[in-house]
Amino acid sequence: MVESSIPGITLALIGIPLLMSPIAFLIGRLVSPRLSALFANGTVGSQLILLAVSWPRISSGGAVTDSFPWIPELGLTFSFKLDQLSYPFVLVTSIIGLVAGVYSLRYMRGHQRLEVYYSLYMMFVSGITGVFLATNLFIFYIFWELMLIPSYFLLLIWGTGDARVISFKYFALTHVGALSLLAGIIWLNALLGSVSYDVLLTASGQSRPELVLAAGLIFIGVAVKMAVVPFHSWLPDAYAEAPSPISAVMGGVMVNTGIYAFARILVGSLSDAFAVILPIPIILGLIAIYWGGAMALVQTDIKRVIAYSSVSQMGYVVFGFSVLHALGFSGAVFHAVTHGLAKAMLFLAAGSIIYSTKERDVNRLGGLTRSMPITSITFLVGALSIAGTPPLAGFFSEWLMFSGGFASGYTLYTIVAVAATALTLSYFLRAFTRAFLGSQRLSVSEPPVEMTVSTVTLVLLVILIGVLNSPVLSVINGAVPPNL
Amino acid sequence: MKNMPVDLGPILNFLLPASVVSIAVSLISRALRRQIISGLYASAVLASGTFLAYGMLIESSTIQITPSQLPASVLLIDQISVYLSTISLGVIAVAAVYSLRYVHERMPEYFILLLFLGVGMVGVFSSGDFVTFFVFWEVMSISSYLLVAFNYKRWESVEASLKYLIMSSTGSAAILFGISLIYGMVGDLNFETLSKVMNGPPVSNEMWSTVAMVLIIGGLGVNSAMAPFHSWLPDAHPAAPSPVSAILSGVVIKTGIFFMFRLFSTMFPETAYGWSFIILSLALLTMTIGNLLALMQDDIKRLLAFSSVANIGYIVFAIGLHTELAFTGGLLHVLNHAVSKALLFLAAGCFIHTLGVRELSKLSGVARKMPVSGVCYAIGAFSLAGMPGLNVFVSEYTILYAAFQIGYYVPAAIMIFNILIGAMYHLRVIQIVFSKKEAEGIDGAKEVSPIMLVPLLALAGLSIAIGVYASPFLSASRLVATSLLG
Numbered sequence: 019m020v021e022s023s024i025p026g027i028t029l030a031l032i033g034i035p036l037l038m039s040p041i042a043f044l045i046g047r048l049v050s051p052r053l054s055a056l057f058a059n060g061t062v063g064s065q066l067i068l069l070a071v072s073w074p075r076i077s078s079g080g081a082v083t084d085s086f087p088w089i090p091e092l093g094l095t096f097s098f099k100l101d102q103l104s105y106p107f108v109l110v111t112s113i114i115g116l117v118a119g120v121y122s123l124r125y126m127r128g129h130q131r132l133e134v135y136y137s138l139y140m141m142f143v144s145g146i147t148g149v150f151l152a153t154n155l156f157i158f159y160i161f162w163e164l165m166l167i168p169s170y171f172l173l174l175i176w177g178t179g180d181a182r183v184i185s186f187k188y189f190a191l192t193h194v195g196a197l198s199l200l201a202g203i204i205w206l207n208a209l210l211g212s213v214s215y216d217v218l219l220t221a222s223g224q225s226r227p228e229l230v231l232a233a234g235l236i237f238i239g240v241a242v243k244m245a246v247v248p249f250h251s252w253l254p255d256a257y258a259e260a261p262s263p264i265s266a267v268m269g270g271v272m273v274n275t276g277i278y279a280f281a282r283i284l285v286g287s288l289s290d291a292f293a294v295i296l297p298i299p300i301i302l303g304l305i306a307i308y309w310g311g312a313m314a315l316v317q318t319d320i321k322r323v324i325a326y327s328s329v330s331q332m333g334y335v336v337f338g339f340s341v342l343h344a345l346g347f348s349g350a351v352f353h354a355v356t357h358g359l360a361k362a363m364l365f366l367a368a369g370s371i372i373y374s375t376k377e378r379d380v381n382r383l384g385g386l387t388r389s390m391p392i393t394s395i396t397f398l399v400g401a402l403s404i405a406g407t408p409p410l411a412g413f414f415s416e417w418l419m420f421s422g423g424f425a426s427g428y429t430l431y432t433i434v435a436v437a438a439t440a441l442t443l444s445y446f447l448r449a450f451t452r453a454f455l456g457s458q459r460l461s462v463s464e465p466p467v468e469m470t471v472s473t474v475t476l477v478l479l480v481i482l483i484g485v486l487n488s489p490v491l492s493v494i495n496g497a498v499p500p501n502l
Numbered sequence: 503m504k505n506m507p508v509d510l511g512p513i514l515n516f517l518l519p520a521s522v523v524s525i526a527v528s529l530i531s532r533a534l535r536r537q538i539i540s541g542l543y544a545s546a547v548l549a550s551g552t553f554l555a556y557g558m559l560i561e562s563s564t565i566q567i568t569p570s571q572l573p574a575s576v577l578l579i580d581q582i583s584v585y586l587s588t589i590s591l592g593v594i595a596v597a598a599v600y601s602l603r604y605v606h607e608r609m610p611e612y613f614i615l616l617l618f619l620g621v622g623m624v625g626v627f628s629s630g631d632f633v634t635f636f637v638f639w640e641v642m643s644i645s646s647y648l649l650v651a652f653n654y655k656r657w658e659s660v661e662a663s664l665k666y667l668i669m670s671s672t673g674s675a676a677i678l679f680g681i682s683l684i685y686g687m688v689g690d691l692n693f694e695t696l697s698k699v700m701n702g703p704p705v706s707n708e709m710w711s712t713v714a715m716v717l718i719i720g721g722l723g724v725n726s727a728m729a730p731f732h733s734w735l736p737d738a739h740p741a742a743p744s745p746v747s748a749i750l751s752g753v754v755i756k757t758g759i760f761f762m763f764r765l766f767s768t769m770f771p772e773t774a775y776g777w778s779f780i781i782l783s784l785a786l787l788t789m790t791i792g793n794l795l796a797l798m799q800d801d802i803k804r805l806l807a808f809s810s811v812a813n814i815g816y817i818v819f820a821i822g823l824h825t826e827l828a829f830t831g832g833l834l835h836v837l838n839h840a841v842s843k844a845l846l847f848l849a850a851g852c853f854i855h856t857l858g859v860r861e862l863s864k865l866s867g868v869a870r871k872m873p874v875s876g877v878c879y880a881i882g883a884f885s886l887a888g889m890p891g892l893n894v895f896v897s898e899y900t901i902l903y904a905a906f907q908i909g910y911y912v913p914a915a916i917m918i919f920n921i922l923i924g925a926m927y928h929l930r931v932i933q934i935v936f937s938k939k940e941a942e943g944i945d946g947a948k949e950v951s952p953i954m955l956v957p958l959l960a961l962a963g964l965s966i967a968i969g970v971y972a973s974p975f976l977s978a979s980r981l982v983a984t985s986l987l988g
Contacts, residue, residue: 087973088971088973089896089972089973089976090973090977091830091972091973091976091977091980092899092900092903092976156890156899159890160890160891160895162890163889163890163891164890164891167884167889171936174933174936175936175938181938182933182937182938185933186929186930186933189929190925190926190929193922193925194922197918197921197922197925200899200902200918201902201914201915201918204899204902204903204906204914205906205911207903207906208903208906208907209906
């Protein structure tokens, strides 16, 4: 494998948004909040440039790394690595981070303390990026929790509804999961003597009872972040009541940290220990698919429909990984990309509706196709992609996951999972019919151009990745762990 | 320093005369009607003491002073002595600077007491025999009683101080009784001699050695608020002025911990006395009681005081595991808890100083009016909630790592559960102080003076620094742990 010759890229990916966030705050305080918003978007956008610079190396199978001595007492180095597995995740993070940031320019206008909003936003994006770039579980855990704090404050200060209770629930429940994850990490540290990914790989062929229990603890931690049933109860509240751009980042990107942890730790490193607890994760995944879908079918709040759809979709991802097959792995990782983009798009579309109509109940909306054509197309494309309609991006990721299920012999489970796509389609069509079709009840117009630009960008990306999926898929295929 | 009549080691040779002089300085400052002079003097002395101790920590040499003629003190100044002296003097110095603006009346007396508290603590850390230890122990204890009762016109302070005095003197009496038993058996009180004699048969098989150990550890347990002797702390610490609470909760309760580290690693080794199970059980009890009770508090300082009880539980847990890694984690936690708890008490002191209330419900939204102290409070609270990237996470990680390493899965699980409860009540306070809903009387709240904010920012910075780059601090505490376990 080719190692990096360009130093500092991974550090800059995390460090620029993180270290610039106090500066964004100062700019907002001393100059103007509007400038601090532009500055924040600039720092998040700079990630895209860094990713573009490292693309040749990644696409040729290499990795970009940075490494410094850090805590030798615990056998830890301060190192980050952008490889073929983390690249798609970071790419989606920066795209959605930038798009939702631009969207916030208009959506959040009129709110108080926007300089704090944008500095927290930068920390949030940086924390998520750090999770993907860590090279040992200690740093991984630091960023795992670092993204929790700013998102908690974003929800507490700018959330709608009973923000105090919801943000507490969000923090408390995800922290329970995080401590389960931490217990697993420390246990692995004690068992293997180190928590660097390289050392974890050596444990891939083992299924000692201690390793199985540690893997189980990590699975719980990951499942809470991915909101797999029965650990999902924080998600609908948090996603629905956060400001829409934050919902987009949470639903499109933050949830990917769970997917990434699944790919990197459970399937990538501890697969033999994880295989012992099968088929529990598969069954949990299937329950999540149906439970989330059924709940989405009965919601009237448009953001809650989308939020429960996440619960359902994460069930697919758990399923895709748990079949322990290369196709399922690629599909699940690709689903992080396609679902992330589509989900962000749906939340932004819902945000546009709320912005224009001040209304979020699908029964009180209606006929919006005429007054808000762009938003309705956005919503439709996002919904169809998640429902797995070809040639949109979501079709390919689900196709791969189901192929993995059949290929690894879980035929019955896979048939049950495939059948659920009908459920996905029906709850989205129900929401779409009620909100966008029928007679027009509210006289509204499209939201301002800053917001539509953001959503249209995502629409184009979802179509583009669906049609031209080979570059992304070839990178993901290169990331499939050799043991599968 | 050879020609000094009594040589007490570099730190005390400076600190003790400087503290005696402070009485004169106080008189002068009172005569000049410039109370601040005594405060500036004390802050300067304490800061110099901290740097002196820090310099010795860097040198990492062991000083043993055994006087040729009696009566005189035997001193043993090793790694753990300077490590804890640095932490303690540092916290007292920071609190002293903060007090310059916080304490308004009887400043001259106040700073004398702070200095003698420092002398007592450093003396305890440097003592090489039980007599020296006990003398300094009482110097420290008496200063603490007086500081708790510093607001002597308030009934709460006097009552809390009296409760503290009664319980703590009972503890001291138990220690003294234990010491006398040891003297009866061995005929010597020098730690070095005792370590060689008591750490194995035949003395360790003697029932009275065990009785002496139980008495001494029990007495130390009272000082460090180990369950079931913790009940004085939640009364005493909140009743004191906030900088004193910071000192008491941050470092004074660590003197008992210090002695547990020293005694358990030298004269009462686990191999001969088999205390591990009991100490671990007490530790789990302590952390669980502290955390559960903290969850139910409505007084911000009482909540922090119960959180101190819980953190003592974590440190005693590390002692109970008695491996090098566990000691490293425990000693680092001594530092981390000192930093974070001092930060929290000082930040809470800013709220109390401005608003004059301690009930959480009346502090709703205060951090929006006082953003700097609010954010500092949040850093301290997230740190003690075990958020990674901040200091306490590193030591908790190390302690849990040590527990998993030797297969203590169930106790480790209980500790993780406790960390979770800890996160909940710290989060609860953060939610309240950052709440959008403002309590009555909060409108006029203004940020406190910069002199009070400097200590806060310094501690918050240290908290982040240890969290982000733990290596020097971990290696320092590992050196101490190695020197203890030989």
